[in-house]
Amino acid sequence: MKVTLSKIYLDNIMQNRKIMRKTDESVGITVVMAIYNPNLVWFNELLKSLAKQDFINIEWLIMDDASDEILFMEVTRLVKYYASSLSKNISYKILRNKENIGSNETYRKLMSLANGKYIAFCDQDDVWKHNKLSCLYYEIVKQNAVLAYADMTVINSEGKQISESFQKKNSIFGNISGKYETGELLIRNPIPGCSVLIKKDIIEFFNEIPNGTYWDHWLNIIASTQGDIIYIPQKLMKYRIHGTNQTGRFYNIKTKNDYYENRLKPLYRRMIELQNKEIHFQQEETIYAYIQARTDKKVGQIWKNRSCNILISYLEILLNILPNFVCNIIIKIIKKW
Incomplete structure (x- = not known):
């Protein structure tokens, strides 16, 4: 709040x-x-x-x-x-x-x-x-x-x-x-x-x-x-904000493949590291299921667990079902947003 x-x-x-x-x-x-x-x-x-x-x-x-x-x-x-x-x-x-x-x-x-x-x-x-x-x-x-x-x-x-x-x-x-x-x-x-x-x-x-x-x-x-x-x-x-900033919305992401390599794979690694540390938190099972669905590109499971993050869920469902050239246009729009 x-x-x-x-x-x-x-x-x-x-x-x-x-x-x-x-x-x-x-x-x-x-x-x-x-x-x-x-x-x-x-x-x-x-x-x-x-x-x-x-x-x-x-x-x-x-x-x-x-x-x-x-x-x-x-x-x-x-x-x-x-x-x-x-x-x-x-x-x-x-x-x-x-x-x-x-x-x-x-x-x-x-x-x-x-x-x-x-x-x-x-x-x-x-x-x-x-x-x-x-x-x-x-x-x-x-x-x-x-x-x-x-x-x-x-x-x-x-x-x-x-x-x-x-x-x-x-x-x-x-x-x-x-x-x-x-x-x-x-x-x-x-x-x-x-x-x-x-x-x-x-x-x-x-x-x-x-x-x-x-x-x-x-x-x-x-x-x-x-x-x-x-x-x-x-x-x-x-x-x-300037041309050499290391961070920013969708920094180092230009394509659908970039999104998978630079967003979803690191997300999965963070999940594994927390599991290895035996760190537990609220809604852990649901969030881990959500992360697994995103990294496995399972649209149905992403939708099922969309309450974890509605906007990200909508975005990734689109990225998974739309052709690459349309996804690249969406990414460009988001970077300029």
Whole structure:
């Protein structure tokens, strides 16, 4: 259920932010960031916004995934400059992979090295509101949750707003919040990693990522097995859309075969991994039957279990019964939607 922010709610956040400065300085948040050949203009904007966060005890943990060496030197200079700006002297560490290992493995390494009790995740090209961490922290503590995430405005490569709400633009199936939402998150992921604050304790359950699944999707699934996930409708950052984004609606899908290889096979692997871990959740039998029907392309069984996700069921029934060229047109429409 979507929540409407009231003035009382906002005032409450402001009051508690003052309390946090006085009483919770020892808690600590590690902001982790994987970077690879970042656009320095955008990276500069990001670091400026990180340096202005109103939460006190923060450390930055940055890992470069084998970028160009000269570019990496400039990244290092910028990080040092902003970490010492505004008289904050933010603790930071910059690490570098010897070879490019990709975002999944880089973020897994970063999480294992984080010192904070909580971890926030940061893309190299976004812009944070000054109160992003304090608002997320307040909610995750107040509601004793394991993960909190917030809405975002969406900007283009020039910094112009193209959508007031990421959730409205991308989550046509709605956001996810509540206790033990593992089954729902197994099927879809409306929670971008860059919008998340998570308890550090969760990562002890975060091990090998199933092939074809993004690190943040798997992290959200694992978090859901441990407790409450909280959605905050405030727009706490600007999410930048550009040609090199690794995610997005139907990213890396152009054909019906792409859909099967890049969506359905990874979904099946996630199911097997949870079964191997002996992780159980509500409606487990129904959801597993639904996933099996989708990967086996059994239209009748997809229809029978369509209550798991009505829109996805309709889409995949069409993909299974229509000719390839019509399916490819449908996919193009969805990507532009």
